[in-house]
Amino acid sequence: MKKTALLLVTAIIIITGLCGCDSNTGENYFGGEGELKAEDYLIYDENNVYINLGYTAVKKYNKNANTLTIACETPGCVHGFENVECKAGMKYCFFNGNLVRIHDEPITNSDGTTTTQGCLYLCDKNEKMVYKNELPEGIDKEKYDNGIGNVFSLGDDHLVLFNGVYIYILDTDFNVKYTIFDIGNYSGGVYYANNEIYYIDNLYRLQKLDMESGKPSPVDLGGMKITEGFVISDLLWFSNEAMTLCSYDFKTGEIKEYAKNAVRLTGVGRCIEYLEYERGDVYLFNTETGAAIKREDIDINSDYLFFLNGEYYKYNDTNGELTLYEDDLTTVINTCVLSD
Numbered sequence: 001m002k003k004t005a006l007l008l009v010t011a012i013i014i015i016t017g018l019c020g021c022d023s024n025t026g027e028n029y030f031g032g033e034g035e036l037k038a039e040d041y042l043i044y045d046e047n048n049v050y051i052n053l054g055y056t057a058v059k060k061y062n063k064n065a066n067t068l069t070i071a072c073e074t075p076g077c078v079h080g081f082e083n084v085e086c087k088a089g090m091k092y093c094f095f096n097g098n099l100v101r102i103h104d105e106p107i108t109n110s111d112g113t114t115t116t117q118g119c120l121y122l123c124d125k126n127e128k129m130v131y132k133n134e135l136p137e138g139i140d141k142e143k144y145d146n147g148i149g150n151v152f153s154l155g156d157d158h159l160v161l162f163n164g165v166y167i168y169i170l171d172t173d174f175n176v177k178y179t180i181f182d183i184g185n186y187s188g189g190v191y192y193a194n195n196e197i198y199y200i201d202n203l204y205r206l207q208k209l210d211m212e213s214g215k216p217s218p219v220d221l222g223g224m225k226i227t228e229g230f231v232i233s234d235l236l237w238f239s240n241e242a243m244t245l246c247s248y249d250f251k252t253g254e255i256k257e258y259a260k261n262a263v264r265l266t267g268v269g270r271c272i273e274y275l276e277y278e279r280g281d282v283y284l285f286n287t288e289t290g291a292a293i294k295r296e297d298i299d300i301n302s303d304y305l306f307f308l309n310g311e312y313y314k315y316n317d318t319n320g321e322l323t324l325y326e327d328d329l330t331t332v333i334n335t336c337v338l339s340d
Contacts, residue, residue, distance in 0.1 A: 038094040038323040099123040118148030154192035229269025269307030
């Protein structure tokens with residue numbers, strides 16, 4: 001999935017696990033059949049795949065009927081984030097085997113000004129609030145509110161809340177375990193690899209978080225700065241200050257350089273999608289083979305790529321077209337267009 005700061009403000013959530021709040025049979029939270037699961041930003045059940053971009057209504061792709069619709073079963077519903085009754089208009093992530101709804105509620109103060117209160121809800125038949133956000137000590141409460149912003153999981157044990165000023169990392173009981181202040185502006189820049197937590201700081205350095213003390217220590221990248229990156233197969237794939245696509249091996253510390261002028265990186269399946277800065281071409285870089293293939297059929301501004309169960313999905317958020325590819329990302333399996 002993508003794009004810049006994808007998650008929930010633009011989404012990139014990392015979602016894994018099973019949704020334990022739904023039974024294996026019967027209707028689930030989105031009205032589909034069977035238990036909800038998730039992979040690579042796609043929620044799915046026995047017959048449906050739910051496209052959760054985080055800033056537009058959730059889409060439901062029915063694999064059997066080859067149809068794409070808004071994932072809302074309410075007749076006459078006006079879909080969108082301004083409608084608090086529309087499930088498709090909400091923001092979601094998966095954490096520790098549960099579907100979690102992220103809600104930034106606007107609140108009007110007595111003086112007429114507005115603020116935001118962020119909360120997390122477990123999505124069972126009856127939703128349960130499990131977290132209410134509060135600013136950390138040292139943050140100006142007159143300047144900032146309690147909104148959450150970007151949310152994504154680090155495996156099954158840690159949940160990241162990134163609001164642009166600080167990072168909270170929650171444990172499985174939704175308690176704040178770590179607080180990070182020296183953050184950069186790349187909202188996806190927190191990683192879990194080799195049983196450790198890493199993040200990109202405000203000086204574009206990779207920091208390793210001590211899991212006991214919560215204190216960071218810089219990782220030696222030979223002076224390289226990281227502007228954006230994704231973890232695939234225990235390697236950090238990133239673009240540096242020279243716009244070179246590089247990999248960093250968390251286990252050995254080895255750094256390799258690959259494509260030049262690579263910006264706007266997106267990790268999907270085994271591939272890195274990137275924009276060639278000088279010519280504006282879109283490439284898919286295979287992290288297993290090292291081959292970069294130019295893709296004229298991908299619009300980096302409106303096409304979103306996902307990987308699920310050995311298949312690639314491409315969804316165009318402008319024209320509502322969904323394309324399914326086989327694992328080679330060339331052979332088309334199906335296409336359909338969003339309908340009312």
